[in-house]
Amino acid sequence: MAKPILEIKDLKKSYGSHQVLRGVSFNIEPGKIVGLLGPNGCGKTSMIKSIVGLINDYEGEILINGEKPGVDSKNAIAYLPEKNFLPAWMTPKAAINYMADFYKNFNKDKAYEMLRAFDLDEKQKIKTMSKGQQEKVQLLLVMSREAQLYILDEPLGGVDPVARDFILETIMKNHLANSTILLSTHLIYDIEGILDRVVMIKGGVLAANTDVETIRKHEMTVEGLFKEVFRYDA
Amino acid sequence: MMLKLLKNDFISTGRIMGVIYLIVAGISAGTLISHYAKSDADMTVMEAMGIVLLLVVSLCLFVLTVVFVLNDFQKTLYGEQGYLTFTLPVKSWMILASKVIVSAVWFVIALAALLASLWVTIVVLKEEILGENYDLIMGMLEQVSTVNVASTIFSIVIRIILYFIQFAFFTITVFFTSTVANTRHFQKKPIFWTIVLFVPIAGVATKFAEFINDKIVFSLFFVDGKMSLITDNLQYARLLANGNSPVDIASIFVYLILGAGIFFATHFIMSKKVNIR
Numbered sequence: 001m002a003k004p005i006l007e008i009k010d011l012k013k014s015y016g017s018h019q020v021l022r023g024v025s026f027n028i029e030p031g032k033i034v035g036l037l038g039p040n041g042c043g044k045t046s047m048i049k050s051i052v053g054l055i056n057d058y059e060g061e062i063l064i065n066g067e068k069p070g071v072d073s074k075n076a077i078a079y080l081p082e083k084n085f086l087p088a089w090m091t092p093k094a095a096i097n098y099m100a101d102f103y104k105n106f107n108k109d110k111a112y113e114m115l116r117a118f119d120l121d122e123k124q125k126i127k128t129m130s131k132g133q134q135e136k137v138q139l140l141l142v143m144s145r146e147a148q149l150y151i152l153d154e155p156l157g158g159v160d161p162v163a164r165d166f167i168l169e170t171i172m173k174n175h176l177a178n179s180t181i182l183l184s185t186h187l188i189y190d191i192e193g194i195l196d197r198v199v200m201i202k203g204g205v206l207a208a209n210t211d212v213e214t215i216r217k218h219e220m221t222v223e224g225l226f227k228e229v230f231r232y233d234a
Numbered sequence: 235m236m237l238k239l240l241k242n243d244f245i246s247t248g249r250i251m252g253v254i255y256l257i258v259a260g261i262s263a264g265t266l267i268s269h270y271a272k273s274d275a276d277m278t279v280m281e282a283m284g285i286v287l288l289l290v291v292s293l294c295l296f297v298l299t300v301v302f303v304l305n306d307f308q309k310t311l312y313g314e315q316g317y318l319t320f321t322l323p324v325k326s327w328m329i330l331a332s333k334v335i336v337s338a339v340w341f342v343i344a345l346a347a348l349l350a351s352l353w354v355t356i357v358v359l360k361e362e363i364l365g366e367n368y369d370l371i372m373g374m375l376e377q378v379s380t381v382n383v384a385s386t387i388f389s390i391v392i393r394i395i396l397y398f399i400q401f402a403f404f405t406i407t408v409f410f411t412s413t414v415a416n417t418r419h420f421q422k423k424p425i426f427w428t429i430v431l432f433v434p435i436a437g438v439a440t441k442f443a444e445f446i447n448d449k450i451v452f453s454l455f456f457v458d459g460k461m462s463l464i465t466d467n468l469q470y471a472r473l474l475a476n477g478n479s480p481v482d483i484a485s486i487f488v489y490l491i492l493g494a495g496i497f498f499a500t501h502f503i504m505s506k507k508v509n510i511r
Contacts, residue, residue, distance in 0.1 A: 056505050
């Protein structure tokens with residue numbers, strides 16, 4: 001078995017007296033596309049923020065390539081948050097230069113190629129773009145990284161079905177062949193076809209961690225399993 | 235990586251701060267051109283407006299710089315842009331250090347712009363208002379600059395460095411209070427808490443620096459083109475009485491030590507206690 005790219009051991013995180021993660025443990029092997037599934041508020045985003053180094057006051061252990069989150073792991077991870085992280089004054093061109101400045105694995109040619117494919121103006125300011133255009137810029141910045149691990153937090157949230165297909169196509173087309181994708185979403189139907197594995201979080205604990213192939217062997221779908229796991233939450 | 239952070243922080247802040255300083259330079263140039271181009275000694279409307287505008291803008295520069303520096307810090311670290319900033323492959327103390335350095339540089343430039351606008355004011359108002367005092371001021375400036383050019387430049391460089399340290403201290407104190415204001419207990423009103431927390435912390439630090447400065451005589455004087463380090467109370471009083479201006483090193487050490495402490499405290503809270511919204 002290959003050495004895991006991501007190891008999470010007994011991860012706990014609280015906000016004051018409210019415990020969001022209650023001891024989650026799982027590993028992710030390289031080259032897999034993993035769905036991090038669960039309803040809103042189950043702790044998905046807190047877990048992702050801990051992995052990418054935005055949250056540091058957690059209990060337990062997170063290892064990326066066998067090391068704690070730090071400069072090396074930030075180089076290895078390409079992260080797409082739910083939020084619009086680009087400054088309003090920036091243009092796509094400035095954003096591409098910014099990313100190329102900091103990430104050695106940022107492929108500028110690929111970024112410009114995607115910029116053209118997305119029909120975006122490299123000199124248009126982010127603040128004058130539509131929400132959809134802003135999301136495209138963010139997506140191209142993340143997918144232009146030749147990263148080992150892509151972490152995408154709700155990339156399909158708040159967009160129409162056509163845009164969802166476009167986003168998924170972009171992700172699948174542009175990630176490196178041997179890289180890993182951790183994709184957080186609650187829109188399971190759209191991603192079911194691309195997943196190798198699913199990790200389900202319920203009330204801050206691990207509710208399922210299984211291969212999609214195994215689910216299918218039991219004549220189930222990921223959506224079916226999701227409904228079964230979360231049926232009392234509906 | 236530090237240089238890249240500095241470069242990008244200057245690009246980001248320079249869009250607004252650069253424009254403000256261009257406005258100051260433009261008003262100064264316009265006022266001076268109008269002054270030298272006129273045929274009689276009377277002050278023109280253009281000059282008068284230029285002087286008033288210049289002084290107002292220059293005095294506002296510090297307030298604008300504080301507001302801008304605080305807003306940039308809040309937005310790029312603890313707002314949505316924090317998702318970009320904190321996932322960069324750099325040590326988090328570098329992010330903080332870059333912000334402090336860039337902000338302190340803007341404050342030094344604000345001070346230089348204020349002094350430059352005062353110089354323009356003196357030049358324009360020489361006959362109209364300053365009268366004999368103008369000759370006195372210009373005479374003093376001439377005396378200072380002709381005694382020893384190298385010494386004058388050295389004195390200016392030393393003063394710029396010391397002002398930079400003081401501004402860096404001020405900046406890190408603002409960043410510290412802003413960081414505390416973004417922890418769970420205060421984060422509903424971060425700007426309000428930044429101001430409320432800043433006043434006592436900066437007040438205590440300034441009083442402490444003044445106290446140390448009063449107790450320990452350790453100052454630089456630039457007299458007759460020479461720099462002297464004065465550690466004796468009597469000598470200090472004599473030079474002061476002769477109209478010499480000291481550079482108080484003792485308080486600078488206090489600012490440096492306190493600033494370093496506040497920097498590490500800010501970094502700790504930033505790394506461990508702040509959750510970006």
